[in-house]
Amino acid sequence: MQKLIRSAIVPVAGLGTRLLPATKSQPKEMLPVARKPIVQYVAEELVANGIEQILFITGRGKSSIENHFDHDPELARLLQSANKHELMEQLNAVELNAKFFYTRQRLQRGLGDAVLCGENFAGEEPFVVALGDSIIGLHANSQAVSRMAELFHAKRASCVLAVEEVPPEETVHYGIVEPADVDGDVVRVANLVEKPAPGSAPSNLAIAGRYVFSPLIFDMIRRVRPDARGEIQLTDAIQFMCEEGRRVLALKLPPDEKRYDIGNFASYFGTFVEFALADPEYGPGLRAALERLLARAPVRS
Ligand code: G1P
Numbered sequence: 001m002q003k004l005i006r007s008a009i010v011p012v013a014g015l016g017t018r019l020l021p022a023t024k025s026q027p028k029e030m031l032p033v034a035r036k037p038i039v040q041y042v043a044e045e046l047v048a049n050g051i052e053q054i055l056f057i058t059g060r061g062k063s064s065i066e067n068h069f070d071h072d073p074e075l076a077r078l079l080q081s082a083n084k085h086e087l088m089e090q091l092n093a094v095e096l097n098a099k100f101f102y103t104r105q106r107l108q109r110g111l112g113d114a115v116l117c118g119e120n121f122a123g124e125e126p127f128v129v130a131l132g133d134s135i136i137g138l139h140a141n142s143q144a145v146s147r148m149a150e151l152f153h154a155k156r157a158s159c160v161l162a163v164e165e166v167p168p169e170e171t172v173h174y175g176i177v178e179p180a181d182v183d184g185d186v187v188r189v190a191n192l193v194e195k196p197a198p199g200s201a202p203s204n205l206a207i208a209g210r211y212v213f214s215p216l217i218f219d220m221i222r223r224v225r226p227d228a229r230g231e232i233q234l235t236d237a238i239q240f241m242c243e244e245g246r247r248v249l250a251l252k253l254p255p256d257e258k259r260y261d262i263g264n265f266a267s268y269f270g271t272f273v274e275f276a277l278a279d280p281e282y283g284p285g286l287r288a289a290l291e292r293l294l295a296r297a298p299v300r301s
Contacts, residue, residue, distance in 0.1 A: 004050065004146070004149040004150060004152075004153060005050065005051070005125070005126055005127060005128055005149045005152075005212065006050070006051065006052045006053060006125065007051065007052070007053050007054075007055070007121065007122055007125060007127040007128070008046045008051045008053070008054050008055070008127060008128040008129070008130055009054075009055050009057060009115055009118035009121065009122065009127060009128070009129050009130075010039070010042060010043075010046075010054055010055070010056050010057070010129075010130050010131075010132045011056075011057045011105075011111060011114040011115065011129070011131060011132060012027060012029045012039065012056050012057060012058055012059075012062055012065055012132035012133075013057050013058055013059035013062065013104070013105040013108070013114050014028070014059075014108075014133070014263075015059075015108065016028030016133075016263075018263055018264045018265070019031070019262075019263070019264070019265065019268065025061065026061075026064060027039075027061065027062045027064060027065055028133055028262060028263070029042075029062075029065060029132040029133060029262075030064050030065060030068065031262065031268065032272075033135065033260075033262070033268075033271055033272050033275045034272065034275035034276040034278075034279055035279065037068060038132070038133065038135060038262050039056075039065055039068065039132050040068070041135045041139070041140035042130055042131075042132055042134070042135065042140070043069070043096055043098070043100075044096065044140050045130070045135070045136060045137070045140040045141075045142055045145070046098070046128065046130055046145065047096050047097060047098050048140075048141075048143075049128075049142075049143060049144075049145040049146045049149075050146060050149075051098060051128060051145075052098055052099065053098060053099040053100075053101065053121075054098055054099070054100055054101070055101040055102070055103065055118050055121040056100070056101070056102050056103075056132070057103060057104075057105050057114045057115070057117050057118060058102055058103070058104050058105070059104055059105050059106075059108070060104075065102075066100075066102050069096070069100050072091075075091065076088065076091070079091070101121060103117055103118070103121075104117075105117050108231075109226070109230065109231060109232055110226070110227070110229075110230075110231025110232040110233055110234075111131075111231070111232075111233065111234040112221045112224055112231075112232035112233050112234040112236065112237050113221070113231075113232040115129055115217070115218075115221060115234055116218060116221045116222070116232075119215075119218045122215055122218075123215070124215055125215070126149075126152060126212060126213060126214050126215070127212070127213060127215075128145055128148075128149070128210065128211065128212055128213075129210070129211040129212075129213060129234075130145070130209065130210050130211075131209035131210070133209075133261065133262045133263045134208065134209030134210075134259050134260065134261055134262065134263075135259070135260040135262070135271070136162070136208070136209070136210060136253065136257055136258075136259055136260075137256070137257040137258070138256075138274065138275065138278055139275060139278065141257075142253075142257040143257075144162055144210060144251065144253055144257050145162075145210055145212070147251060148160040148161075148162060148210065148212045148251050149212055151186065151212075151249060151251060152212045152214075152249075155247060155249060156247065157212075157214075157246075157247040157248065157249045158213070158214045158216055158217075158241050158246035158247055158248060159211065159212065159213050159214065159217065159238055159241055159246070159247075159248045159249070160211070160212040160248075160249045160250070160251060161177070161189070161207050161208075161210070161211050161238070161248070161249070161250045161251070162207070162208040162209065162210040162211070162250070162251055162253055162259070163177055163187065163205040163206060163207060163208055163250040163251070163252055163253070164205070164206055164208040164252070164253045164258065164259050165204050165205060165206075165252070166204055166205075166206045167204070168201070168204060169198070170206070171196055171198075171201035171204060171206065172195055172196065172197070172198055172201075173195065173206075174195065174206035174207055175192055175193070175194045175195070175206065175207035175233075175234075175235035176192065176193055176194075176196055176201045176202060176203060176204075176205065176206055176207070177189045177191075177192050177202070177203060177205045177207065177250050178190045178191040178192065178193070178202035178203060179202075179203055179205065179250075185251060185252040185254070186249060186250070186251060186252075187205065187249065187250040187251075187252065188247070188248075188249060189238075189242060189248040189249065189250050190242060191239060191242055192207070192235050192238055192239050192242065192248075193235070193239075194227075194233045194235035194236065205250065205252070207235065207250075208253055208259040209259055209261070211234075211238075216241070216246070217237055217238070217241070220237035220238070220240040220241055221234070221237040223237070223240055224236040224237050224240070260274075260275075273286075273290075277290075
C-alpha cells in the first residue's frame with residue numbers, strides 16, 4: 001500500500017482533572033482499558049494506518065508514557081529465563097514498528113498550542129493529529145485515518161476531520177461543524193465552533209479526535225487568540241482555514257468504528273467493560289459474572 005501520510009502528532013499533555021483521583025499521579029492516557037493502557041491502542045491504530053513516526057506532546061508527570069514504549073531489558077531477561085514466551089511476544093508488540101519522539105508543552109495553553117509544538121517534526125508534509133484520550137473502534141481496529149488520508153489527497157483538502165453524531169445535549173462538550181453540504185459520509189465544512197452554548201450548535205456532528213492537516217495549520221494556529229480560559233483552540237485555527245476558502249472536509253465515523261472517549265468516568269467505565277467483554281480469554285467469564293451481579297442487584301437510577 002502506498003504510504004500516504006507518515007507522521008502523527010499525539011497530544012497527551014492534558015491534566016486529566018475530570019478523572020481525579022485516578023489521574024493524580026499518573027497520566028489519563030496510561031489508564032488501562034482491559035489489558036492495555038489507552039495510549040497503546042492509539043499508537044497501534046496509527047501504525048495499522050501506515051504511520052511510521054509518532055511525536056507525543058507531553059507535559060509534567062507524563063514520563064510513564066515514554067517508559068511504556070521503551071524497551072525494558074531487565075523485564076525481557078526475567079521473562080526469558082522464566083520461559084514466558086507468550087508474555088514476551090506481547091511485550092514486543094508494545095514496542096511497535098514505529099519511531100517515537102517526545103517533546104513537552106511547557107505551559108497548559110490548549111490543544112492548538114500543543115499541536116504547534118510539533119511544527120518542526122511535521123516539516124513540509126501533511127500529518128495526522130490523534131488525541132491521546134480517544135480510541136477509535138473496538139480494540140482500536142479502525143481504518144478511518146487511512147480513509148481520511150486518501151480523502152485529503154484525492155480532494156486536495158487542507159484539513160480532514162473525523163466526526164461523529166452526538167445527542168444535542170452533548171454538543172456543548174465538543175468542537176461542532178456546520179456542514180456546507182453532505183455527500184454520503186463526507187461533509188464539506190463551512191464553519192466550526194468549539195463547545196457551542198446549549199441550543200446554539202450548528203449541527204450534531206462533533207469533532208472526534210482524529211485530524212489530517214496540511215502544514216498550513218501552523219500559520220493558522222499562530223493567528224488564534226487565547227479564549228477566556230487562556231487556551232489556543234485548534235478548532236479556531238481550522239475555522240481560519242474555512243474563512244480563507246481552504247477545503248476543510250469531515251468524514252463521519254461509521255457505527256462499527258465509533259469513538260471511545262476516555263476523558264470522563266462515565267465513558268471510561270463503559271469503554272473498559274465493552275473492551276473487557278470482547279476479550280477472547282476473559283470476556284465470556286466477565287459476561288457471566290456481570291449477568292449474575294445484575295440479576296442480584298436491580299439497577300437503580
Ligand atoms: C478537544 C477538541 C474538541 C473535540 C474534542 C474531542 O476538546 O477541542 O474540538 O471535539 O477534543 O474529544 P477537549 O476534549 O480537549 O476539551
